[in-house]
Amino acid sequence: MESRRYIPIKYKFLAVLFVITVMSLSIFFAFTYKTFSEDKKLFVMDLNISVLRATTSDIKLELKSRIEELQIFVPRVYQKGTGGGARAPNERESEDPFQGLSPSLPDELLSVTFYRQKGDSFESFKSFEHKPLFVKKGLPDDFVATINAKRPLNLKEQVESQDMGMVNRSVSLSHNGKTHEVPVITFLVSGNYVDSDSKGVVIAIDLIQDFLRKKLQQSEIAEIFLLRKNGMLLSHPAVHPTVEFAGVQFPHPITARIAGKQFPRESMELDIKGESYLCNVSETGFKDIFAVSQIRKSEAFLALQTLIHKSIYLSIFVLAVALVLSILFASGLTANIQKLQQAAELIGAGNLKVDIKVNSRDEIGLVSESFQWMAGRIQELVTETAQKARMAEELATAKLVQDTLLTTPSFQSQSFQIDSFYTAAGECGGDLWDAFIKGNKLTIIVGDATGHGAPAAIVVAVAKACFATLNGVFRNQNLPPEQVLEMANHVIHHACQGQLLMTMSLVQLDLETGQVVHCSAGHEPVFCMRKSLKVSTGSAEKKTKMSAEILFAQGERLGFAKSAKYTAEEFHMQPGDTLMIYTDGLSEARDPEMKEWGERALRKAFVRNGFTDLATIKKHVLESMTEHIRNEPYHDDVTFVLLRWLKRTEGENSTIDDIPNILGLDSFRAAGDASTHKADTVAAPAADLTPETDDEFGLAGQNDLAEISIDPLLDPFVDITESVPTPAEELAQVEIVEELAPVDAEPPPPEEAPAIDPYVESLDESTTTTEDDPYGDGGDPTKKRAA
Secondary structure (H helix, E strand, C coil): CCCCCCCCHHHHHHHHHHHHHHHHHHHHHHHHHHHHHHHHHHHHHHHHHHHHHHHHHHHHHHHHHHHHHHHHHHHHHHHCCHHHCCCCCCCCCCCCCCCCCCCCHHHCEEEEEEEEEECCEEEEEEEEECHHHHHHHCCCCCHHHHHHHHCCCCHHHHHHHCCCEEEECCEEEEECCEEEEECEEEEEEEHHHCCCCCCCEEEEEEEECHHHHHHHCCCCCCEEEEEECCCEEEECCCHHHHHHCCCCECCCCHHHHHCCCCCCCCCEEEEECCEEEEEEEEECCCCCEEEEEEEEHHHHCHHHHHHHHHHHHHHHHHHHHHHHHHHHHHHHHHHHHHHHHHHHHHHHCCCCCCCCCCCCCCHHHHHHHHHHHHHHHHHHHHHHHHHHHHHHHHHHHHHHHHHHHCCCCCCCCCCEEEEEEEECCCCCCCEEEEEEEECCEEEEEEEEECCCCHHHHHHHHHHHHHHHHHHHHCCCCCCCHHHHHHHHHHHHHHHHCCCCCEEEEEEEEECCCCEEEEEEEECCCEEEECCCEEEECCCCCEEEEEEEEEECCCCCCECCCCCCCCCEEEEECCCCCEEEEECHHHHCCECCCCCECCHHHHHHHHHHCCCCCHHHHHHHHHHHHHHHHCCCCCCCCEEEEEEEECCCCCCCCCCHHHCCEECCEECCCCCCCCCCCCCCCCCCCCCCCCHHHHHHCCCCCCCCCCCCCCCHHHCCCCCHHHCCCCHHHCCEEEEEEECCCCCCCCCCCHHHCCCCCCCCCCCCCCCCCCCCCCCCCCCCCCCCCCC
């Protein structure tokens, strides 16, 4: 066996298992990751909203507390001074303005400035600066002026709104060589904080917003900051962003959301500087001020990332264990397969006695048992094949012998014509047909052994030997057909012991008178197509009636019983009449649906061209049969013989010496002998038989049927149901009517006879023939046709 590269099955198994495991784990982790991510996202969002609400609540309380304290502190500052007005700049206060307020306010309040509107501008008319806090925070004395210069106030907007406003005025400045970032928030309130009749007065209160940043720094998981609706940052837990984005637009995607007409209440996932954030927004309770919380998604999902890493390590471990177990399993599996491969190579080398030892209780074990059985069965088949080859060779030899023995008879005569067809269904055939001439009588034999193949060929050989022996012993005599069948029955029964049988039809034609003697041993009937029978319809017109008669004869099959009697039926032929003798392989030819062709279809095919030459009849019959079977192989041997008597013969001589010697005896086949016959003709004179010889074989007293009278049974215009045939009239016929020449006209020679369509309907209304019913019997096979 040619060696070629291949991939071991265990590697394929490992690869498939590895791929399946990886795909399974990948699908599992993808599904798990998606589920955990969604759950984690929802959890973080809920937690973030809870923290934001708590922080917003604290900021709201803190701002309210500062506003309440400022409502006390601002009037104190405003009312200090001469005459109850504003105090002088150098005037020492007799009272502390922070007295009674929270201790954290002095560490937060930087200044209070009072502005009054004059036209389109505002001017400061009173102020309070908390110098001790400047010193404490390391701020310059002019800090208020500096912050007003860097972060100017829009006081006109505040006067128009009449609501408290908050502004981020955080600044970064240098003092004493140091840079200070001061987170400042400025409260803008109307003058009614100090006086109900203070129209056009705006109070600016600057506070260090550490109190807000502390509240914003309470959340450990989220970053919370305050935004105004206009997108300006108000406060941030980190100082630097608070200072950096004071007075400018805050670059955050959430600003576009809160600037809309509808407040966004849903949780959002936003991309900020290339990072994904989970964001929430909450109202603070103060106009246009919102609290925003955000958390990096990567930080929120940190636990999930840890879980994924651990899952990857676990997957690697699972894959390693699966790989090791797969290698062990595949090694055991492929070891048994290798044993089967080695056994197959031994069988291929011709060693059919292999012993496969596979210990496996699975399909591999079953395969090994089947393999062991197959090896034994192959050994048996090899022996059977050798025997069949020998038998096929013997059958080929038998076929050669049978083909040599059963040479198709060939005649050339001016008094009759014979054409035939024979084919075997197997290597050896079971059909026999033969013909010979003795004196003025032509004898035709058609037989069919039961079955086909070699057993049937044996019966044919026995029958052939029997007829050859009879022909040699009675070389100068024509034995009666019934006596010939009796002798053949005795020989076949003795040879086959009743196990093999044969049907046979024997037809003997007197070439001078046209008398036919028909004897049958359980064989199919003989068809006779009359050239012409003239009948009168009782009208002025004359019709020529064409008939295809069915000639019956009864008798037991040859070889069935040790002794059997056969009865001969006699009838006359006229010049131009045609006989058809066939075996059942023709009428019982089957199509793919196993439907038989049938005797009726055979008769139709015979009748349709019954008056043309024999080659045309044979061709049409074979074409009709082939059309029925539709290329289906023959199920039985097919044989049929066509005989046409042309004219009477007189004064010619022939002897049995004209017949060649076969099987050591004189054969009955007719062949031209150059010493006594012409090259193209075999004469058929009357035999030189004495009456004593005829009587010896039981021929004396036979009815002479040379004269056939016309009776109503042969008339197609007479209702056949009104005439019951006698036993002597068992020969049924099928009739076809066609207009021909007048009654007194002589029939034309066979060669010049015009083509006749046998399916023209009769002119009489009582009996018609059509293509579907060419015999005028309505398809009823029980109706007898008289011969």
